[in-house]
Amino acid sequence: MPTTRRAAVVTILASLASVFLLDAAIFRTGIYMRWVEADSSTGLTEYRFRAERDRQRQAGNLVLTFGDSRMAYLPRVANQYTSKSGYVFRHAGTAGSSARDWYYLMRDLDPRANRYQAIVIGLDDLEDEDSLVSRQDDPRSLHYNIGRLALTDLWDFAISHPSPAYQWAAIRGGILKGIVMQEDFHHLLLHPKARIRSANLNWTGWAGWAYDYDDEERSLAGLSIDWKTRQLSFSPGMDPGYRKMFQETLLRKPALATGLRGDYQRHWFGRMANHYRNSATRFVFVRLPRGPLSPRTDVLLNPNSSIRQLAKQPRVFLGTPLRYMELERPDYFKDPLHLNRAGAHAFSKMLVDEVRELIGPPH
Amino acid sequence: MLFNTAPFFAFFAVVLLLFYAIPWWPARKWLLLAASYYFYASWNPKFLALLGSLTLVDYFCALWIERSRRPKLALILSLAANLGFLGFFKYTNFLIAVFAPLAGQPVRVFDIVLPLGISFHTFQSISYVVDVYRGQQTAIRSLPDYALFIAFFPQLVAGPIVRARDFFRDLLAWQPPTGEDLRLGAWLILLGLTKKMAFADRFAMVADTYFNSPTPGQLTAITGTLAFGLQIFFDFSGYTDMAIGMAKLLGFHFPENFRRPYLASSITEFWRRWHISLSSWLRDYLYIPLGGSRHGAWRTYFNLLITMLLGGLWHGASWNFVLWGGYHGLLLGLERAAGLSQPSRWLRIPRTIITVALVMLGWVFFRASTFEASRFVLTQIFTGEPGAGLLNRWQWGLAVLALLVALIEDRWQVTERLARGPAWIYIPAFALMGLVLELFGVFDQAIPFIYFQF
Numbered sequence: 001m002p003t004t005r006r007a008a009v010v011t012i013l014a015s016l017a018s019v020f021l022l023d024a025a026i027f028r029t030g031i032y033m034r035w036v037e038a039d040s041s042t043g044l045t046e047y048r049f050r051a052e053r054d055r056q057r058q059a060g061n062l063v064l065t066f067g068d069s070r071m072a073y074l075p076r077v078a079n080q081y082t083s084k085s086g087y088v089f090r091h092a093g094t095a096g097s098s099a100r101d102w103y104y105l106m107r108d109l110d111p112r113a114n115r116y117q118a119i120v121i122g123l124d125d126l127e128d129e130d131s132l133v134s135r136q137d138d139p140r141s142l143h144y145n146i147g148r149l150a151l152t153d154l155w156d157f158a159i160s161h162p163s164p165a166y167q168w169a170a171i172r173g174g175i176l177k178g179i180v181m182q183e184d185f186h187h188l189l190l191h192p193k194a195r196i197r198s199a200n201l202n203w204t205g206w207a208g209w210a211y212d213y214d215d216e217e218r219s220l221a222g223l224s225i226d227w228k229t230r231q232l233s234f235s236p237g238m239d240p241g242y243r244k245m246f247q248e249t250l251l252r253k254p255a256l257a258t259g260l261r262g263d264y265q266r267h268w269f270g271r272m273a274n275h276y277r278n279s280a281t282r283f284v285f286v287r288l289p290r291g292p293l294s295p296r297t298d299v300l301l302n303p304n305s306s307i308r309q310l311a312k313q314p315r316v317f318l319g320t321p322l323r324y325m326e327l328e329r330p331d332y333f334k335d336p337l338h339l340n341r342a343g344a345h346a347f348s349k350m351l352v353d354e355v356r357e358l359i360g361p362p363h
Numbered sequence: 364m365l366f367n368t369a370p371f372f373a374f375f376a377v378v379l380l381l382f383y384a385i386p387w388w389p390a391r392k393w394l395l396l397a398a399s400y401y402f403y404a405s406w407n408p409k410f411l412a413l414l415g416s417l418t419l420v421d422y423f424c425a426l427w428i429e430r431s432r433r434p435k436l437a438l439i440l441s442l443a444a445n446l447g448f449l450g451f452f453k454y455t456n457f458l459i460a461v462f463a464p465l466a467g468q469p470v471r472v473f474d475i476v477l478p479l480g481i482s483f484h485t486f487q488s489i490s491y492v493v494d495v496y497r498g499q500q501t502a503i504r505s506l507p508d509y510a511l512f513i514a515f516f517p518q519l520v521a522g523p524i525v526r527a528r529d530f531f532r533d534l535l536a537w538q539p540p541t542g543e544d545l546r547l548g549a550w551l552i553l554l555g556l557t558k559k560m561a562f563a564d565r566f567a568m569v570a571d572t573y574f575n576s577p578t579p580g581q582l583t584a585i586t587g588t589l590a591f592g593l594q595i596f597f598d599f600s601g602y603t604d605m606a607i608g609m610a611k612l613l614g615f616h617f618p619e620n621f622r623r624p625y626l627a628s629s630i631t632e633f634w635r636r637w638h639i640s641l642s643s644w645l646r647d648y649l650y651i652p653l654g655g656s657r658h659g660a661w662r663t664y665f666n667l668l669i670t671m672l673l674g675g676l677w678h679g680a681s682w683n684f685v686l687w688g689g690y691h692g693l694l695l696g697l698e699r700a701a702g703l704s705q706p707s708r709w710l711r712i713p714r715t716i717i718t719v720a721l722v723m724l725g726w727v728f729f730r731a732s733t734f735e736a737s738r739f740v741l742t743q744i745f746t747g748e749p750g751a752g753l754l755n756r757w758q759w760g761l762a763v764l765a766l767l768v769a770l771i772e773d774r775w776q777v778t779e780r781l782a783r784g785p786a787w788i789y790i791p792a793f794a795l796m797g798l799v800l801e802l803f804g805v806f807d808q809a810i811p812f813i814y815f816q817f
Contacts, residue, residue: 003542011786012549019797178801189757
């Protein structure tokens with residue numbers, strides 16, 4: 001029997017819907033995420049999400065921290081002081097992530113805003129100067145969040161990227177998640193056995209390994225600077241690539257404050273704080289150790305920066321800016337940006353102390 | 364606006380909605396004409412004048428041919444205008460590069476931008492005017508109708524080269540598409556998009572890497588060439604599928620342009636399956652007027668060679684395209700001389716493999732940027748050190764999947780059956796195709812269609 005035009009149109013619309021439904025069946029139900037590569041942006045976020053969600057059932061008085069790779073603290077070390085602090089520290093940040101990524105992960109970990117005593121965010125500084133990497137237009141963000149994004153997030157998430165190309169990529173990928181998971185899927189096709197083996201191992205072991213992780217011991221001991229001439233002296237054998245990193249971080253000229261970073265932080269940290277507006281959870285911003293060589297002083301550029309404004313809200317706390325200055329030594333850093341094992345241990349303990357001082361005992 | 368981009372789909376969706384929202388047929392035609400000119404102008408508005416001029420010239424020449432006692436003059440005028448523009452834009456620099464050294468003059472290259480789709484719409488115009496001259500087609504009275512024939516956006520920039528009788532049969536007695544047409548049209552659009560983005564663009568990455576700077580190695584050269592052979596097929600047939608699909612949704616029927624060419628068991632059969640609208644154009648307006656096969660064996664070989672040389676030159680102004688055309692002309696002649704142009708039931712598989720290998724060798728001339736590069740690649744294919752293959756496991760998987768689909772389609776015409784079959788088969792098939800597209804499609808960069816440059 002010939003197909004009527006009306007029936008054909010209905011069939012075509014149903015077919016378009018079926019493309020979405022098939023994608024959803026694979027990528028929105030957790031089927032695929034069971035096999036996702038752990039060592040990828042999406043995999044890290046998803047494994048982190050599962051580990052933290054499982055942990056919620058096992059312990060109370062949880063403090064959840066967020067930060068990028070510079071937030072080199074170790075929950076295992078911090079929790080050695082639980083009897084003194086009263087808190088169990090957990091970490092949900094991943095290298096390269098930023099406020100937008102932390103919001104979606106935090107929202108899904110604590111949808112009712114009642115599972116954590118505090119949310120602690122580690123920041124490079126409290127100003128609104130543009131950072132080295134644009135966080136607003138970061139293509140990695142879609143990969144970090146793809147497992148977390150619901151259809152209702154689509155518009156919000158997409159327009160948070162300033163450039164139309166990223167907005168379109170976010171809308172497209174937010175509807176058909178398979179597009180974002182392409183590379184992971186191709187890798188799975190190339191090495192199926194290895195992926196299944198590693199996924200099975202990670203499924204049971206990842207949370208423990210992440211918790212037990214300890215940082216590298218190597219340090220920048222021997223590094224020094226003459227602040228007057230801004231000349232660096234390297235110790236013998238130091239990676240020559242660090243010189244460029246120092247130029248881009250420690251010795252870089254003040255960046256522009258275009259307002260983009262301020263708007264970004266105001267928006268996403270504002271949403272995070274807003275999520276806990278009517279809850280007992282406290283919100284803490286701490287400033288991370290700046291680097292292996294830092295001036296003894298700090299310049300306050302903007303007393304009304306986005307972070308300082310947010311800290312005026314109830315239950316939002318701001319750590320002491322130079323609290324971790326004593327860690328800003330070459331022997332506590334493994335490279336120009338990251339603490340080494342000794343630095344991470346020392347920082348973890350100091351962080352517990354600062355958080356405890358700011359928010360008081362558990363309630 | 365490339366066919367594989369979101370702006371084009373937004374444009375097409377608006378055109379489709381407006382087309383069916385307008386109840387008055389003449390207004391629908393005006394809408395299609397305006398949309399087609401808008402589509403063309405979105406590439407380069409300056410060339411609208413060229414398109415419009417050629418449209419006017421051919422429209423009036425056709426009327427003149429029909430009414431005049433000296434129709435040849437009008438035919439010559441039309442041919443001169445079409446070939447003149449085509450020659451100027453496409454071959455000026457090539458001819459200068461060829462003849463200036465012969466005349467002892469320095470080669471001075473002009474900065475000439477090739478108007479999009481000029482090779483296609485000039486051939487389409489020529490076929491119309493020649494058909495009118497031959498009395499096989501009545502001259503179209505309505506200028507907007509004729510302008511739409513030339514500018515119709517689904518096939519304006521890369522074909523298929525539609526014959527006037529086919530187009531006006533639809534336009535002058537337009538019927539809304541049947542349910543099967545709608546389903547087939549939607550399927551072809553998705554199929555074409557998948558061919559382009561999931562297959563052609565994937566193989567393009569390999570082929571471009573190799574041909575942009577060919578490296579030594581036999582397997583490297585073979586896989587690089589194979590990648591291009593797959594790229595060009597999926598690219599062009601994908602575009603054509605989309606063009607046919609879009610036309611179907613608007614109630615127009617374009618001729619088939621590809622019929623699984625890599626399953627051909629001879630070069631003759633290959634050209635009956637590859638870019639059918641061009642090869643049939645070359646046959647009807649070049650090969651047969653040259654005498655075809657009516658004047659003995661040697662004249663037939665000569666006609667084949669001339670036709671394919673010009674067919675090669677139609678693709679682009681370089682010696683490589685001439686060589687590619689000449690190579691195919693030579694193979695067609697040899698096949699005919701050896702009596703191998705007819706299919707053989709028993710030797711079909713080995714002959715298909717040989718045919719594909721010969722076609723792939725021809726693609727080296729087509730893709731390599733210079734004659735020296737072609738020679739290097741061919742040398743590597745035949746005498747190079749082993750080297751490393753360029754296709755990874757899932758790219759081979761895509762190639763094998765495509766071969767299986769082609770064999771199934773060749774045997775059972777699945778696409779047609781799918782359009783007529785029950786919804787419970789059509790819908791899951793559509794979903795699976797969509798999944799292939801999203802998992803393998805190249806989305807982060809819009810790689811232009813190869814034939815857009817012609």
